[in-house]
Amino acid sequence: MTAPAKFVGRSVPRLEDRPLLLGQGRFAADISFPGQWCMRVLRSSVAHGKIKSIDATAALKLPGVHAVWTAQDVAHIPPIPFRLTGLKTLEPYRQPVLAKDIVRYVGEPVAVVFAQDQYAAEDAADLVEVGIEPLRATMLATEQPGVYEHGLTTEPGVVRKGYGDIEAAFRKAHAIVSLELSIGRHSGVPMETRGAVARYVEARDILEMHGASKVPHWNRDTLAQMFGRKRESVQLFEGHVGGGFGIRGELYPEDILVCAAALKFRKAIKWIEDRREHLIAANHSRQQTHKIRAAIDSDGRILAIDDEFFHDNGAYMRTHAATVPDLTAAMLPGPYVVPAYRAIGHIRLTNKTPCGTYRAPGRYESTFVRERLLDAIAAKISVDKVEIRRRNLIGKSAMPYTLGLETLGTHIVYDSGDYSRLLDKALAAADWKNLHQQLRARRANGEKVGAGVAMFVEKIGLGPFDTVRIEIIPDGTIEVITGVASIGQGVETVIAQICADALGVDYANIRVIHGQTDRIDKGMGAFASRVTVMCGEATRLAATQLRGKALRHASELMQLGVDKLDIVNGEIVRAGGLGPSMPLGELAGTLSAVLSAEDTFESAHMVYPYGVHIAVVCVDADTGAVKIERYAIAYDIGKAVNPKLVEGQIAGGLAQGVGGALLEEFLYDENGEPLSVTFADYLMPTAREIPAVSILVTEDAPSPLNPLGLKGAGEGGANPVGAAIASAIDDALGIPGAVTQLPISPQRLKAICRRI
């Protein structure tokens, strides 16, 4: 028997908030150890070149400077391994910890300085003289592949996905629609820059790294492997994390360097990145150019989609390897019936910052491309852009829908969904009919206003497993120990809510431990919006088991059958009424063993939430500015554990999506010099640019893959924003297909307006 939900489904306040509001957070830079040394990374100022000399003589003479390392000091450390989608052919392109002989992007670590404090380390780094002979920089992923080195080309691999008879579909097509579309280079850019503090604890022979995030267990295992140590002798500790968004918490050269130096010098080594470093050295993402065409019948129904794209991965293959282009190809079909499909994704290397994932990786890109294609099909056969979507949507009766593609080691099977119903709800929420009349009237008055719509399917909750252990502490606290991580999204609250209902306690008495490799042996971390789905269900399983265990123990003590007992608000009580009661903590105190339970949730499939975004914009043709007048989102999450946090995730995703659609872009000059190196050049939205958004979270299609029906919330706010805004700008200008490139910067928009 399980008590009815008291916490799941309610917008209870976050357990995380109090220390953060009091200024008592423990972010990476807040961790210090006595006698620590500070590390400063000396980075290449040349995009592509041969290292001729590195002279640290003057630097080493500065007071407070302890050591300078170059590639030869870390020659024993292998390149950083792949975490996901690691094709064998990509391995020669992995990044070395420090550049040896060749530099491949501005920002590449060339040397590191260790000094008594940050100021001394930076002074010393300025004095290290690096001689680099420049080579030609490759800046375009769309040009013919060139030489990387030793018979390797700048095309490390090609992603190929598809099904059905493409050629036949194009032969019998009523019409063919072709587009060339590009997405700019963006990144997550969390407000906390990266940082890591490593120390070697001689007394216990343990290497510790503090400031871990996202995937602490994977990183622990990998660090142990790279240093040839037992995994138990490497421990990672996650403190507070100032935003993740995909890019934070992957293993980077700097993480390896602080650990190697802690082992070598037997000192705590602290590295905190500055913002310029972050913008040129942490993972970039998204830069792609697509050449896509669709074969359609006379009603605009899709017969086939054929896409060839060029993925600019920067200078190396980092931990994500082929993940982003793979997801791009796998998720491009989205919510529509596509009878035949082919995607060819060229992974190309350039002399820019290497890439990884960024919130809705591969989907921000492919949704932009697919939804532009839908708008173009609508224009081609002169039907409304909502109607063209309706005609092509996968029906509810087709669920579960096997797409016929694989990604991240799983078959893509849309688990549940009623796409047209959500479209109806979104249109109603935006008052679409009246909205169109109003916009038409305003356009007739000379205003450039328009509305856009975009639909998408998200993928959430990559397995293969998550394990949770729950302990009842004699003081009455319930401790949930997990191998997931918190990047600010509200893990502690949501997991506590699920545990509270399954166990019968108040969620505020639950302490959720995450990101500590010394507290639980295995864990998958926080990525792919997986925590609520995977860890949530593991928590429910473990809490249910623990409830049974507690009731059995109590039954002996209280001389009552288990079926006569219940757990209510942390107390064991007689079911349904009066009589003796016993707090769970007190029960735990009477036992010789810890009162605990552990369980694992395994899942071979992801779950697939979906959504609709509607944007209304006003374009100023003189300045190229776009004002978002209204924005409406409908998103089916299966089951919302904490609706307020779900809406928070969606609203935050929208802001990042708007940044990518209108403002943010990492630009380079033709020699590979990065031009977006401060917040004055890489423009992130402020409170002025982000509109009030109406968010409709529905629970029409719970996932059949877990009992609570959970899907996830992390990425649906960002996924289709570029697509929806592009569609709205087309409408405002009265030119279908006007927007072909993100971000739609003022310069680009003015250029479009000049062509009118």
Next chain:
Amino acid sequence: MSDKTAITLTINGHDHAIAVEPRRTLVDAIREDCGQTGTHIGCEHGICGACTVIVDGEPVRSCLMFAVQAAGKKIRTVEGLAKDDKLHPMQQAFMDHHGLQCGFCTPGFLMLAVGVLEREPDIGDDDLLDVLSSNLCRCTGYQNIIKAVRAAAKEMRGK
């Protein structure tokens, strides 16, 4: 560059006698020399506002001010907002309105909003939006921050 000057920083009413190089930023001194790590560093070029503190009643970017410039002035940081166990109305409003996710930018937003509302309790909604657009947040999409600050403004005016 290692000549140090002895100064006293007064943070949340407590004096910290420290010795700093003239080039040391106020935020580094607050965090490293005075051990108050609630004030965060987000960009070190005065744009993101994560390091906002209140100096003699004015919200300032502590990454753009030298520690020696703040000697003898009254500095207020996030650690000084709550009274004993009771959150400041601004902190409470951020919690009530889900105005924070990762919490890294939060101390800067709290000090910015408190500093402005103490000087200008009746600030209009549009001016307040202008003020809030001077700090960056990457998690929330700002709407809940705006709601929280408006709610706290009402609460602060009521006192």
